[in-house]
Amino acid sequence: MNGMNELIELVDKYLDKYMGITYPEDIFKSMKYTLSLPGKRLRPVMCLETSRLLGGDIAKTLPSACAIEMLHVQSLIHDDLPCMDNDDFRRGQPSNHKVFGEATAVLAGDALITYAIQTIIEKSEGLSDSQLVRIIHEYTKFAGAYGLIAGQVADIESEGGKLVKSPEETLDFIHLNKTAVLFRLAVRVGAIIANAGENVIEEFDNFAKKFGLAFQIYDDIMDEISSFSELGKTVGKDKLSGKLTYVSLYGLNEAKNKFNSLTRECYDIIEKYDSTVFRDILTKLSGKIGSC
Amino acid sequence: MNGMNELIELVDKYLDKYMGITYPEDIFKSMKYTLSLPGKRLRPVMCLETSRLLGGDIAKTLPSACAIEMLHVQSLIHDDLPCMDNDDFRRGQPSNHKVFGEATAVLAGDALITYAIQTIIEKSEGLSDSQLVRIIHEYTKFAGAYGLIAGQVADIESEGGKLVKSPEETLDFIHLNKTAVLFRLAVRVGAIIANAGENVIEEFDNFAKKFGLAFQIYDDIMDEISSFSELGKTVGKDKLSGKLTYVSLYGLNEAKNKFNSLTRECYDIIEKYDSTVFRDILTKLSGKIGSC
Numbered sequence: 001m002n003g004m005n006e007l008i009e010l011v012d013k014y015l016d017k018y019m020g021i022t023y024p025e026d027i028f029k030s031m032k033y034t035l036s037l038p039g040k041r042l043r044p045v046m047c048l049e050t051s052r053l054l055g056g057d058i059a060k061t062l063p064s065a066c067a068i069e070m071l072h073v074q075s076l077i078h079d080d081l082p083c084m085d086n087d088d089f090r091r092g093q094p095s096n097h098k099v100f101g102e103a104t105a106v107l108a109g110d111a112l113i114t115y116a117i118q119t120i121i122e123k124s125e126g127l128s129d130s131q132l133v134r135i136i137h138e139y140t141k142f143a144g145a146y147g148l149i150a151g152q153v154a155d156i157e158s159e160g161g162k163l164v165k166s167p168e169e170t171l172d173f174i175h176l177n178k179t180a181v182l183f184r185l186a187v188r189v190g191a192i193i194a195n196a197g198e199n200v201i202e203e204f205d206n207f208a209k210k211f212g213l214a215f216q217i218y219d220d221i222m223d224e225i226s227s228f229s230e231l232g233k234t235v236g237k238d239k240l241s242g243k244l245t246y247v248s249l250y251g252l253n254e255a256k257n258k259f260n261s262l263t264r265e266c267y268d269i270i271e272k273y274d275s276t277v278f279r280d281i282l283t284k285l286s287g288k289i290g291s292c
Numbered sequence: 293m294n295g296m297n298e299l300i301e302l303v304d305k306y307l308d309k310y311m312g313i314t315y316p317e318d319i320f321k322s323m324k325y326t327l328s329l330p331g332k333r334l335r336p337v338m339c340l341e342t343s344r345l346l347g348g349d350i351a352k353t354l355p356s357a358c359a360i361e362m363l364h365v366q367s368l369i370h371d372d373l374p375c376m377d378n379d380d381f382r383r384g385q386p387s388n389h390k391v392f393g394e395a396t397a398v399l400a401g402d403a404l405i406t407y408a409i410q411t412i413i414e415k416s417e418g419l420s421d422s423q424l425v426r427i428i429h430e431y432t433k434f435a436g437a438y439g440l441i442a443g444q445v446a447d448i449e450s451e452g453g454k455l456v457k458s459p460e461e462t463l464d465f466i467h468l469n470k471t472a473v474l475f476r477l478a479v480r481v482g483a484i485i486a487n488a489g490e491n492v493i494e495e496f497d498n499f500a501k502k503f504g505l506a507f508q509i510y511d512d513i514m515d516e517i518s519s520f521s522e523l524g525k526t527v528g529k530d531k532l533s534g535k536l537t538y539v540s541l542y543g544l545n546e547a548k549n550k551f552n553s554l555t556r557e558c559y560d561i562i563e564k565y566d567s568t569v570f571r572d573i574l575t576k577l578s579g580k581i582g583s584c
Contacts, residue, residue, distance in 0.1 A: 027445040083394030102375035103448050107441050113405045114436030121429045129421035137413045144406030145319050149399050153319040156395050
């Protein structure tokens with residue numbers, strides 16, 4: 001059985017293998033740069049672990065798992081741009097546009113979106129065409145204008161104070177779409193590759209929704225209380241920009257309570273699968289909040 | 293039989309139909325804005341016409357044809373950004389970031405990439421899963437880091453004078469990848485939907501390669517000799533930025549000769565299909581060069 005660290009190593013190895021460098025080198029180097037920064041690889045790990053728990057094959061799941069990390073990294077590269085969050089650091093290193101320039105960073109992000117799907121098609125052995133179409137469909141729904149990007153735009157609008165819905169509804173929408181959506185994609189795709197039934201897919205989806213909300217509340221809390229060296233990126237920006245966060249809307253204590261109740265629900269859903277990996281992920285997240 | 297104008301109307305109608313507006317509205321409005329600017333719709337028209345000439349069904353081809361226009365428009369939105377070509381106008385109107393801001397323009401481009409593929413999957417009726425996988429694979433190969441984006445990056449490098457290959461080789465690479473690639477994608481996908489044999493796909497591909505080169509040389513010539521009102525975008529920028537173009541490398545006369553010989557080859561390849569639409573496209577392009 002693969003533990004958390006083995007799965008991370010596997011993801012790192014295959015991301016490196018999938019991402020070759022050819023002419024014109026700048027674009028491939030730029031894509032590979034942010035993709036190679038050490039990360040927790042939570043999304044691909046959750047995809048692989050879901051597939052394994054449901055009897056799926058790790059080798060068959062790796063291309064789709066790595067593709068989710070590519071989409072995630074794409075969103076980070078564009079998020080860091082001066083016209084977006086204007087962040088000079090990512091995972092403790094200079095962000096993509098600081099190294100390769102803004103134009104290449106924009107194009108590297110664009111390229112990662114199509115390359116993620118190209119990787120699924122070219123590297124997945126043993127998946128049927130109907131599975132491939134379903135997986136790619138999930139990607140486009142969850143990572144596009146109706147998912148991840150809807151969350152980012154609502155987030156930008158909230159910073160400008162342009163709220164169409166109530167602050168509570170807007171925040172839920174942002175958290176679900178900006179953060180939970182890629183965790184949902186990860187477990188859904190893992191379950192689809194394992195040929196799980198619709199009810200099992202929905203069970204994992206429900207887990208990922210709650211986990212995603214908890215994760216974003218965690219992020220909001222950390223931005224409030226952490227230092228640069230702990231996070232590897234600029235902190236305290238939410239407060240400075242008057243951003244709508246769980247902490248700014250409900251206060252730190254209520255944020256911690258909500259976080260704790262969500263992670264408890266996550267434990268409950270996943271308990272019957274007896275997964276060390278999911279338990280580790282939840283424990284690490286809760287541990288940090290518990291000690292702060 | 294559909295003529296050029298009927299096909300353009302069909303594309304406009306379906307682009308409008310496919311592109312609904314929902315919360316958060318800014319992202320959908322931004323995507324729809326540049327998508328709705330009146331254009332020649334050359335790529336989707338060539339996709340539809342290729343399919344029709346080879347016995348394909350127009351209704352089955354429309355989602356894929358519109359998806360190519362979405363990819364094209366995505367590249368225009370990102371190309372116009374201040375960090376790229378910094379162009380305030382597109383198709384005679386303010387460019388996307390001038391209307392919606394840079395952050396939304398970046399995200400609208402991102403969203404169009406996935407939405408193009410989502411449209412193919414959700415709107416294509418009567419295509420088999422294996423056709424869908426092949427079509428999507430063509431999209432990712434031609435529009436991504438190994439196609440369109442490789443051309444854009446080589447183009448950016450050439451402006452900075454950072455040439456890895458000779459100027460002639462670099463220019464060919466830029467033209468083939470930045471411009472010809474989406475015409476190739478258009479005719480290939482049209483032919484695949486019509487279930488054409490590989491030799492026919494390659495014949496149309498060869499046409500599109502030559503057409504794409506001719507089209508880019510046309511564009512280089514127009515940037516040199518036209519006015520803003522004729523092009524609907526800023527002109528003379530190539531010269532100012534010292535950009536590598538067919539005109540800057542070979543001179544205006546040699547550029548016209550090359551253009552004429554390529555369009556003649558295009559006529560020769562397509563002649564046997566007796567297509568009013570392809571003839572119109574070639575005649576319109578040649579007419580402008582002939583008269584300048």
